[in-house]
Amino acid sequence: MDKVEFSDPLFFLNVIGMHPFKADKFSKFRLAFSIAVYFAVIFSGVLELIVNSQGLETYARASDTLIPQCQLVCKIFVLAKYKKQIARLLNGSQRFWDLGQFGARYGNSFGKTHKYLKSFFLLYKVMLTFTCLQFLAVKIIFKIPKPIAISFGETKGLEPLYDHLYLVLHAMITLVTINLVNGFDGLFFYFIGHVLTELKMVKVAFGDSPIETNWSEEKRFKFAVRHHRFVLDFIEQFNIVYCTMLLVQHLTCLFGICFGVFLMTKDGVPPDLDRASKYLPYIVTFIFQTFTFCFAGNLLLSWSLEIPNEIFYHDWAKKTTYENKLAKIISMKRGQRAARLTLGGFANLDLDSFRMVLKNALSFFTFVNAMMNKKAVTSV
Numbered sequence: 001m002d003k004v005e006f007s008d009p010l011f012f013l014n015v016i017g018m019h020p021f022k023a024d025k026f027s028k029f030r031l032a033f034s035i036a037v038y039f040a041v042i043f044s045g046v047l048e049l050i051v052n053s054q055g056l057e058t059y060a061r062a063s064d065t066l067i068p069q070c071q072l073v074c075k076i077f078v079l080a081k082y083k084k085q086i087a088r089l090l091n092g093s094q095r096f097w098d099l100g101q102f103g104a105r106y107g108n109s110f111g112k113t114h115k116y117l118k119s120f121f122l123l124y125k126v127m128l129t130f131t132c133l134q135f136l137a138v139k140i141i142f143k144i145p146k147p148i149a150i151s152f153g154e155t156k157g158l159e160p161l162y163d164h165l166y167l168v169l170h171a172m173i174t175l176v177t178i179n180l181v182n183g184f185d186g187l188f189f190y191f192i193g194h195v196l197t198e199l200k201m202v203k204v205a206f207g208d209s210p211i212e213t214n215w216s217e218e219k220r221f222k223f224a225v226r227h228h229r230f231v232l233d234f235i236e237q238f239n240i241v242y243c244t245m246l247l248v249q250h251l252t253c254l255f256g257i258c259f260g261v262f263l264m265t266k267d268g269v270p271p272d273l274d275r276a277s278k279y280l281p282y283i284v285t286f287i288f289q290t291f292t293f294c295f296a297g298n299l300l301l302s303w304s305l306e307i308p309n310e311i312f313y314h315d316w317a318k319k320t321t322y323e324n325k326l327a328k329i330i331s332m333k334r335g336q337r338a339a340r341l342t343l344g345g346f347a348n349l350d351l352d353s354f355r356m357v358l359k360n361a362l363s364f365f366t367f368v369n370a371m372m373n374k375k376a377v378t379s380v
Helices: 007-015 025-051 056-081 083-095 104-142 160-206 217-264 273-304 306-312 319-323 325-335 351-379
Strands: none
Touching (some): 007 160, 056 217, 104 273, 273 306
16 A cells, blocks of 8 residues: 655646746746736735625625635745745655555555545545536526626626626636645645654554564664654644644634525525525535544544553563663653644644634624624614
8 A cells, every 4th residue: 555645736736836846937937827817816806896895795795705715815825935844844754654664464554544545635626626616607507797706796797898808817716726725735634644644653663563674672662762753843844834824724714604604594594596506515615624624633633642652551561661661751751742733823723623613603603694684674
């Protein structure tokens, strides 16, 4: 069983010129073109929103496209600011142990993580691509005179010339979005998959179970200590790169779920087919995205805490174990501080943060719905 290869998410980043190892002229051209198109479309959409604004409801209707753009802007910022750090992380991953380091039996067990990760990322890519393309499909099928995500005019439609121009721009930003999110999020999940495998292997190295190596017991323990320290340092550097984006993503998912539910149920429950087909995939994607990131962070935290337990449950009556007791106690102490990813340093990325997003999103939805109903009653 082979590990997942970073070439898969890097392919998507390479399409838009954001590959961390490439700085040739053609890559720079693709990068400049992608960013220029992206920000031109965002500026166009915000301008339409401001010019045609008719109050809070206008901004609520625009939220389904404005909120995801905050995520994308943050991801572009992270890729630009931390390009060298991401390259160092990719190079550092080459120091990870092979899946067959301890023999075929363990290799097959470790390989299951990567097998599931490949299947998951395939599902993630399909779901994301479908969500992006369905905005174009809605525009074409229902012949909406204002392309979603670009024009937010509330009083009138667009002339055919501008309508077609916006449609072309919308198609281009959709392509940029698909490649940016698949590449950026793919790197995150693949890094997590590799790190989780390393934590499993460090746990085995610290244990008493027989492994197929020529290491002596003392050498095995030294290699385990050294690799454990390397993995913890790797996770710390990984968190520095991703923590800001994780915070922004949590906040945007919170508001995205809130406004998505509001827009879908605006005309009553159950919603009509048009609204359900547009907003339900949008809401589900936000929830699915938040859950997968939080679940990955929760696995990282819990698996790292299993290592000191593995050291503690050694046979302390053995001479070699007793002779290395001080080093084992120090290793247990280090392992008791869980490896973790954070939301900008304010909170841990785990399932508790997922529950917090859902709870606050529904609370905010109740508030927004009450405000809109109050405004409707006052106007009558």
